[in-house]
Amino acid sequence: MENILETKDLSVSFGEHDVIKDVNLEIERGKLISIIGPNGAGKTTLFNLLSGQITSTKGEIYFKNENVTKLSVPLRARRGIGRSFQLTNIFPELTVLENIRLAIQSSSKDYYSIFPRLSALSRQQDEAKAYMKKCMLNGKEHVLAQDLAHGEKRKLELAMLLALKTELLLLDEPTAGISIEEIPAILEVIENIKKDGMYTIVLIEHKMEMVMHLSDILVVLFNGELLASGNPQEIIKDQRVQTAYLGGLHRESIKTG
Numbered sequence: 409m410e411n412i413l414e415t416k417d418l419s420v421s422f423g424e425h426d427v428i429k430d431v432n433l434e435i436e437r438g439k440l441i442s443i444i445g446p447n448g449a450g451k452t453t454l455f456n457l458l459s460g461q462i463t464s465t466k467g468e469i470y471f472k473n474e475n476v477t478k479l480s481v482p483l484r485a486r487r488g489i490g491r492s493f494q495l496t497n498i499f500p501e502l503t504v505l506e507n508i509r510l511a512i513q514s515s516s517k518d519y520y521s522i523f524p525r526l527s528a529l530s531r532q533q534d535e536a537k538a539y540m541k542k543c544m545l546n547g548k549e550h551v552l553a554q555d556l557a558h559g560e561k562r563k564l565e566l567a568m569l570l571a572l573k574t575e576l577l578l579l580d581e582p583t584a585g586i587s588i589e590e591i592p593a594i595l596e597v598i599e600n601i602k603k604d605g606m607y608t609i610v611l612i613e614h615k616m617e618m619v620m621h622l623s624d625i626l627v628v629l630f631n632g633e634l635l636a637s638g639n640p641q642e643i644i645k646d647q648r649v650q651t652a653y654l655g656g657l658h659r660e661s662i663k664t665g
C-alpha cells in the first residue's frame with residue numbers, strides 16, 4: 409500500500425522552545441494510526457502542523473506525494489486532509505440532513521450553481537443519507553443539530569468530515585467530553601469508517617483501551633520526538649516506551665495479556 413502522508417524532518421519551535429523535532433512519519437493509506445504520548449509531548453501541535461493551522465519551522469509534509477507544507481488549511485482540506493473541530497463547524501439551527509448537505513455542496517461543483525438541478529439535489533440527498541448511515545445517525549435527519557445529544561453531535565461532525573470528501577481524518581480525542589454510555593457508539597462509528605477502507609484515520613487519544621482496540625499502528629511522541637512507531641502490541645512492550653511514558657501509573661491499564 410502507498411503512503412498517503414509523509415513528513416520529513418518536520419519541526420516547529422515557539423521562541424526557544426522546540427516543540428516538534430525532526431519527526432519523520434510514514435502513514436499508509438487505509439490504516440488507523442494513533443498518536444500517544446504524555447501531556448505536552450506535542451501531539452496537538454503535530455496535528456496543527458498536518459492540518460495547516462501552524463507552519464513548520466523546518467521540514468516538509470507530503471500528502472499523496474504532493475508537498476503541502478506551505479498550503480493553507482482550506483487548500484489542504486480541498487486536497488482531502490480534514491480535522492474534527494470539537495463541534496465548531498456544525499450549524500446548530502440547521503437539521504442533521506441540512507448540515508451534511510451543506511458539507512457535500514461545499515465540496516462539489518453544485519455549490520457554484522444558484523439553481524442546482526433537481527437531479528443534483530436528489531443525489532446530494534442520497535449521499536447525505538449514506539453518510540448518516542455510516543455515522544449511525546439514522547432517523548435523525550430532521551432533528552436540529554442543537555437538539556442532538558453531545559455524542560450525536562460528534563457523529564454529525566464525523567459525517568460532515570466524510571461529506572467534505574476527506575481522505576485523511578485527523579481526530580483529536582473524539583470521545584472527549586462524551587458520557588461513558590455514548591462512547592461505544594462513537595467507537596463503532598470510527599470502526600465503520602475504518603472498515604470502509606477508503607479512509608485513513610489519525611487519532612489522538614488518551615484512552616489506552618480504545619487505542620489498543622482500534623489502531624493498526626501506534627506512534628509515540630515524547631518531548632516532541634518520535635520515540636517509537638509500529639505494531640501496537642509490540643510498541644506497548646517496547647522498553648523505551650515503558651520507561652519514557654507508560655511506566656508507573658499507566659502500566660496497569662495497558663496490560664495486553
Ligand SMILES: Nc1ncnc2c1ncn2[C@@H]1O[C@H](COP(=O)(O)OP(=O)(O)OP(=O)(O)O)[C@@H](O)[C@H]1O
Pocket residue numbers: 422425427445446447448449450451452453454
Ligand atoms: N502556540 C504556542 N506557543 C508556545 N508554546 C506552545 C504553543 N503551542 C503549544 N505549545 C507548547 O508545546 C508543547 C506541546 O503542546 P501540545 O499541546 O502539542 O502537547 P500535547 O501532547 O497535545 O498535550 P496534551 O496531551 O496535554 O494535549 C507544550 O509545552 C505547550 O505548552
